[in-house]
Amino acid sequence: MLNVLIVDDSLIIRKNVKKYITSLGHNVVGEAQNGAQAIEACKKLKPDLITMDITMPDMDGITAVKNIRVFDKDVNVIMVTSHGQEEMIVSSLKAGAKGYILKPVSEEKLAKSIGTIFKEYNKEEGDSDDDLMDDLDE
Amino acid sequence: MKDKEAGEIETEILLPMLERAISFLTDDMQIKVTSNSAEVVCPNQVELKKNTAMIGTGGSIQVIITMSYDDRLLEKLVEAFLEGEEAGEDELDEIRESVSSEIVNTVVGNALTNPLDGTMLTITPPILIYEAKSLFKHKSSRIATAIVTTEFGDMLLTVIGPKESFADALNFKEL
Numbered sequence: 001m002l003n004v005l006i007v008d009d010s011l012i013i014r015k016n017v018k019k020y021i022t023s024l025g026h027n028v029v030g031e032a033q034n035g036a037q038a039i040e041a042c043k044k045l046k047p048d049l050i051t052m053d054i055t056m057p058d059m060d061g062i063t064a065v066k067n068i069r070v071f072d073k074d075v076n077v078i079m080v081t082s083h084g085q086e087e088m089i090v091s092s093l094k095a096g097a098k099g100y101i102l103k104p105v106s107e108e109k110l111a112k113s114i115g116t117i118f119k120e121y122n123k124e125e126g127d128s129d130d131d132l133m134d135d136l137d138e
Numbered sequence: 139m140k141d142k143e144a145g146e147i148e149t150e151i152l153l154p155m156l157e158r159a160i161s162f163l164t165d166d167m168q169i170k171v172t173s174n175s176a177e178v179v180c181p182n183q184v185e186l187k188k189n190t191a192m193i194g195t196g197g198s199i200q201v202i203i204t205m206s207y208d209d210r211l212l213e214k215l216v217e218a219f220l221e222g223e224e225a226g227e228d229e230l231d232e233i234r235e236s237v238s239s240e241i242v243n244t245v246v247g248n249a250l251t252n253p254l255d256g257t258m259l260t261i262t263p264p265i266l267i268y269e270a271k272s273l274f275k276h277k278s279s280r281i282a283t284a285i286v287t288t289e290f291g292d293m294l295l296t297v298i299g300p301k302e303s304f305a306d307a308l309n310f311k312e313l
Contacts, residue, residue, distance in 0.1 A: 009263060010243070011229070011236040012219050019223075055243065057263045082247025087258040103244045104166050 002026040002114070005047035007038040007064070008080065009056040013105065017051055017080065020107040024114070035059025035067070042068050042075070049114065052097070054081040054088065065095040078113050080105050148201060148282035148297040149178055150253035155203070155295055156284045158249035162241070163288055167218040169211075172287040180282050182275040184296050190267040191242040197259040199252055201299035204267070205242040208291025212238060239264035273298065 004021050006028060008014050018028050029045045032038040034056045042050065050068075054061040065077050078099035079092045089100050099113040156178065163169045187206035194202050207215070212234065216225075219237045243264050252259050273296075275281055283296040 010240045011232050012240055013236075015233075016219070016221070019221075055247070055261055055263055082244045083250075083261075084248050085250065085258050103240075103247065104162075 002048040002118075003029045003045070005030045005032065005038065005041055005045055005050045007032045007035070007041075007050060007056075007061065008053040009033045010053070013053070013080070013103075017105060017110070020105070020110050021051075023107055024111055026114075035061060035064030038064045039067050042072065046072075048076060049117075050075065050077045051080045051101075051110075052077050054079055054083055054092065062091055062095045065092070065097055069096040076117055078110075078117070147199060147253060148280045148299055149180065151199070151201065151203070151251065152178055152282045152284060152295060152297045154249040154251055155245055155297075156286070159205075159245050159286055159293060159295060162245055162248075163286065163293070167215060169214060169218070170289045172289070178282055178284045180280070182281075184273045184281055184283055184294075184298070186267060186271040186273065186296070187294060188268065188270045189238055190271070191238045191264045192267060193242055193246050193264050194262040195250070195259045196262070197252065198255050198257050199259060199299070201297050203242070203246050204294075204296045204298070205238075205245065206294040206296075207238065208293075211288055211291035211293060214290045215241060235266055239266065 004026050006014050006017050006021070008017065014031050018031070021028050029047055030041045032041045036059045038050065038052065052061040052065060061079060061081070068075050068077070075096070077097045078101060079097045080101045080103065081088075082103040083089070084102055092100055098117045101109045101113050160171050163171055186204060187208065189209065189212045190204050190206040192202055192204040194200070216234055216237045219240070220233070225233050243261070246261055250259055250261065273281065279298065279300065281296060281298045283294065286293045286295070
């Protein structure tokens with residue numbers, strides 16, 4: 001069971017992601033509505049996994065991931081966002097995200113992304129990024 | 139943008155969003171779209187409904203994109219997002235705002251293209267407009283709009299540019 005932090009400025013997305021995470025047998029340890037809150041929550045709660053929106057007020061998700069990786073370089077982050085542009089996906093992966101889900105989010109998409117990250121956990125770095133791009137091409 | 143005819147950029151941005159809005163309503167929300175109801179026009183005036191969410195783009199193209207809903211359609215969309223769960227009376231207004239914002243965010247984010255130079259465009263967090271508004275075309279401004287008619291009412295999509303021509307005319311609430 002993973003301890004999960006949900007970061008999104010949208011109430012309905014936080015509610016639905018929480019429902020899916022719980023249904024998948026994991027534990028939601030906290031929620032944040034912007035990047036700055038996410039950094040503080042991550043320091044305090046030390047989650048195993050973060051679901052992170054990109055477009056948020058005050059601090060966006062990509063900036064937040066970069067800041068979180070300063071004190072936790074192994075953090076597992078799945079970007080959950082509406083942006084389908086390839087440059088945005090590449091920016092997210094370069095920032096340190098390990099997965100990318102295109103909204104609308106569903107339990108199936110979350111399960112697949114979590115499965116990919118935690119299956120790849122002990123493999124050489126770089127493999128998971130290739131898998132991610134394959135997933136996006138499907 | 140000078141090489142393009144007035145409204146051409148806005149229309150090129152609007153068309154993939156119109157297509158995505160229709161597939162979002164039909165496939166993701168299971169709401170029936172009435173056939174032959176969508177058309178793109180470049181009017182001199184647009185009437186925004188009271189349920190309106192807007193997003194701005196950043197990058198080489200700077201426009202405002204709005205999405206308005208009839209009351210009944212928004213209620214059905216809220217039901218679809220809640221997936222059969224009950225919402226408390228105290229959080230229903232916030233959920234309604236959240237759904238309205240999330241749909242424009244999803245449709246715009248999924249479908250945003252840059253017909254000018256292909257470079258990446260960013261989008262702002264969604265903003266809500268709380269009252270019906272009339273937008274009039276300015277001398278240098280461009281408006282492209284489309285209406286999607288569903289079994290529960292209309293969705294109005296509008297792309298207006300340049301962004302700075304209209305930003306001050308819309309009294310909005312940032313979420």
